[in-house]
Amino acid sequence: MPELPSPWLEFLTAVDTALPEPLLLHCIGGFVVSLFYGLPRPTGDIDYWTAIPPNVDLDTLAGRDSTLARRYGVYLQRVTISNMPEEYDTRLTEMFPGQFRNLQLFAPDPYDLILSKIERNSGKDRDDANYLYKTLKLSSEVLRQRFHTEMRINLGLPEREELTLKLWIEIFETDN
Numbered sequence: 001m002p003e004l005p006s007p008w009l010e011f012l013t014a015v016d017t018a019l020p021e022p023l024l025l026h027c028i029g030g031f032v033v034s035l036f037y038g039l040p041r042p043t044g045d046i047d048y049w050t051a052i053p054p055n056v057d058l059d060t061l062a063g064r065d066s067t068l069a070r071r072y073g074v075y076l077q078r079v080t081i082s083n084m085p086e087e088y089d090t091r092l093t094e095m096f097p098g099q100f101r102n103l104q105l106f107a108p109d110p111y112d113l114i115l116s117k118i119e120r121n122s123g124k125d126r127d128d129a130n131y132l133y134k135t136l137k138l139s140s141e142v143l144r145q146r147f148h149t150e151m152r153i154n155l156g157l158p159e160r161e162e163l164t165l166k167l168w169i170e171i172f173e174t175d176n
Helices: 008-018 030-035 058-062 067-072 110-116 123-135 140-154 158-174
Strands: 023-028 045-052 075-078 103-107
Touching: 008 058, 008 067, 008 103, 023 030, 030 045, 030 123, 058 067, 058 075, 110 123, 110 140, 123 158, 140 158
Parallel strands: 023 103, 045 075
Antiparallel strands: 023 045
């Protein structure tokens, strides 16, 4: 289990203490790539796709302009510009089990994490995806299959994202 460095440990402990009931966060983005999968790059936020229950006002509690964000220099951010494969939630892994009383952070499997970055397609997203693919020795066939069976149907421009995936896989398989 990865260790939570400062200021994440203090920040998340403060969030946990402020929660009146259990909260599950399905995290994505740089926080997961760096703190769960080991990519050595800093990040200042925890992007999350889903919060359960959804009625907790996380923006006020721990968002970019919150008191906790000002105190610790990091924050929680709900991501709405990305899509996830349909069955991603069946493959989640708890990131820091037993660390907190009410807060549970979950990471998607690496294939789902890569696919969550396809639409935005920034340089950082490609670098993160390339790191995951190579470090974890992922399969391009699994990536393609999951894209076609669980993700393509939910995309606004599926042909564009399919081309992006094709180009990313070419980069993954040829870049040294």
